[in-house]
Amino acid sequence: MSVKHYPFFHDVDENNELYNTFNSKPVFILKIILLLALCCFQNKTYAKEIIMASDIWCPYICQDPQKPGYIVEMLNDILQEKQFIVRNETIPLARAIMLLKNDKVDIVLGLTQQHIDHHQLISSTMPVGIFANDFFVKSNNAWQFTSVAELAEYASKNHSIGIIKGYFYGQSIEELIAEKPNLFSYAHGDFPLNQNINRLMSGHIDIILDSKNAVLSEVKRLNITPLNYAGTQGKSSQLYVALSKIIDVQLLQVIDQGITDYRNSGKLDKLLTNYGISDWQ
Template sequence: MIKYLSFILLLASIHAHATPIRIASDIWCPYVCENQKGYIVELTQRAFEIQNQKVEFITIPYKRALVELQRNNIDAVLALTPSAIANNNLVSANVVLGYNTNDFYTLVDSQESFSYISDLNFTQQAAVVTGYDYGVELDAWLNAHTNSYFASGSDPLAMNIIRLVKGRHSVIIDNKNVIEYTASQLNLSQQLRYAGTIGKPVPLYVGFSQQNQANAIILANGIALLKDNGEYQSIMNKYKLLPKISYDKSRYKHLHKYLPVLN
């Protein structure tokens, strides 16, 4: 088995040096940030670079990334849950690069709290990002309630936060780290309130198409190498969660184009 895997890696390596691996994701900072930053981006990039494999990152909406992966226009998508891997018939090589939670945020003066799906029955409107996987129960609830809002576009979470501040929603659902990071870049952190978490943390993977199983093995090998030489922990230490998020010039400039809708 070891000889077989080594042979696959050797063949993949010969081809890989000439062709960059194309990896896509939407912005989901601090996991996946602009300008090829974010700890999952850096871990993935270094895992391939340490084996002399070039990587090309593409920022596109999450739902479109999955479509492009099915069409073989890209090779992998970052930060996918197990159900997203299974539903899209992808390969992950069982390399966990983080965990996701369904965290709930309201306006600061709200008294709502969320611990169970049934708690949502008493809220006015819940907002999420279209195409994301929120788990079987929560997905079923959102799809069964016609007033659920599914944001799309280049920065849907930012729009959900702004719409929450404007009173369009009563609660938004996403990962706590991502909500707090994005809100800080919009200067809206003081207007938001953490209102609970439903469900258990879910592992996140890099999802490869079936045609890229060899690259999935290369990623797994690279992550093991990074753990051995200490780079893995160094990158994780740099992205403390929640990270120090005082000011990110590029992120701030990108998000502030949305702020006029608040006026």
């Protein structure tokens, strides 16, 4: 039986004129230039769908399609400019982190360094905001935060503190949660801050521990009686975006450089003004 030979696999005669023409120096250099240009082009444009996930935590991540949150808007702008297709998913934060660790989503928004370290996540180098432990009570409550010890004493007198499952609140608060978990009441689901505000207004909890920006934004959206701002623990924590461990390293570079460019171009200031807040740097 004869064996068929296909031209692509034939040995090439080095004396062949076509071979010599194709491998002459000018043509060889042209091939290299075209190859490099193709690589550069591929590095700058993408077509992959990116799934971004988080719970609702306005003004960072909001439920309004026209104003979906400044982190959401900024990341969408950065990624879509590089031809990514972005899909935004509203998922409880604890579940979003679990899905990220299992590579079922690509990005989780608005995580503290504690989240990153605890779950051993890959994160952006550039922060996307800040978070502080701020306290709110009903308008007829004059209590003010002065220290974690005083908070524990006040809460022990049947004054429950509303927090959110999956969030981290810094070392001193986390130690108090571990030592006296009965002082705290967790909100769950896609809209946990909304849940805590409703529980505060109905008397199921007495204190909300959350970000001032987030609480004020949600109170305004709900158009309810303003809450009393009861003070802050003080120190702010930076917020980052976390990425799946199997994500292309170029995506991380795109996000970090994109955040820098977004600020330098003035787009960030304009975006934050639309949400009634100022740059965290």
